[in-house]
Amino acid sequence: MTYHEIIERLYELQDADKVILKEKRFGIIANNSLGIYHKELKELAKEIGTDNKLAIQLFESGIYEARLLCSKLFNPKNITEDLMEKWVKTFENWEICDSFCMAIFAKSELALLKMLEWTERSSEFEKRAGFTIMATYCMADKKAENDLFEQFFPIIKREAHDDRLYVKKAVNWALRNIGKRNVDLNKRAIEVAKELLNFKSTSAKWIAKNALNELEKENKRMSDYPRSIYRRS
Structure with a gap:
């Protein structure tokens, strides 16, 4: 699955009501959120498989759920200190x-x-x-x-x-x-x-x-x- 295909899939799964629900029920406030639950992202991650390059591309998209998906695709063995520092500074919830x-x-x-x-x-x-x-x-x-x-x-x-x-x-x-x-x-x-x-x-x-x-x-x-x-x- 390519980067653009994944982004298209994320937009297909978007649900504005879930954005509101996650904020009210779980206190999750996120910029550029599409409103997709972890369960759906986990299923999508299984389809894609581990892919560091793709994971970084998804993070750089700025889409909240694409960043969550990044965390499910990146191989922990390949993480660098620079990348950890870059990512941790963006955490908003x-x-x-x-x-x-x-x-x-x-x-x-x-x-x-x-x-x-x-x-x-x-x-x-x-x-x-x-x-x-x-x-x-x-x-x-x-x-x-x-x-x-x-x-x-x-x-x-x-x-x-x-x-x-x-x-x-x-x-x-x-x-x-x-x-x-x-x-x-x-x-x-x-x-x-x-x-x-x-x-x-x-x-x-x-x-x-x-x-x-x-x-x-x-x-x-x-x-x-x-x-x-x-x-x-």
Whole structure:
């Protein structure tokens, strides 16, 4: 499928009502949006297949859904730091931020480097990108040992004061995912959450309470990573 054929298909799928619905229901505000759901884009991506050159062309189109489609077509192994920096600066809502972070950035060799950099950024969605990578990396790297993830707790505590909605939700997401990695990290994540309860920040308290609600459940789902340690008979 060529670039022009894909653009034509996107315009065939456009739905102005969905633009309004996504804004009202999910808080997704996007420039040049056609109103296409992820499910439809995912099906289209399967038809197209991985294609880095085409993915970049789609991103450069400026069409919101073409950019979302880019995140589904680009091979994470081929991402460069320049491209990551270029793309992250365009993120305008949580949907496109998470799409790129989960599908490409967290699976790349640059994941940890950019996570450390971006969690210190002032831009709401650049900082969210850092924590989305953190949350996703917890499940993407199945072999890393606990000491790697222990290093994330000071970052979480440092940024827990940020009361911007899409930052604090991502910080909370990262804390919960670390705590669901295995039983030992679960205990540490609970300890960190209880520390956050003592912070004066209302966002830190919200992050803590929300995380504890999930991490202290008896029937919580655990991933048992790395399985070479946590699934020994």
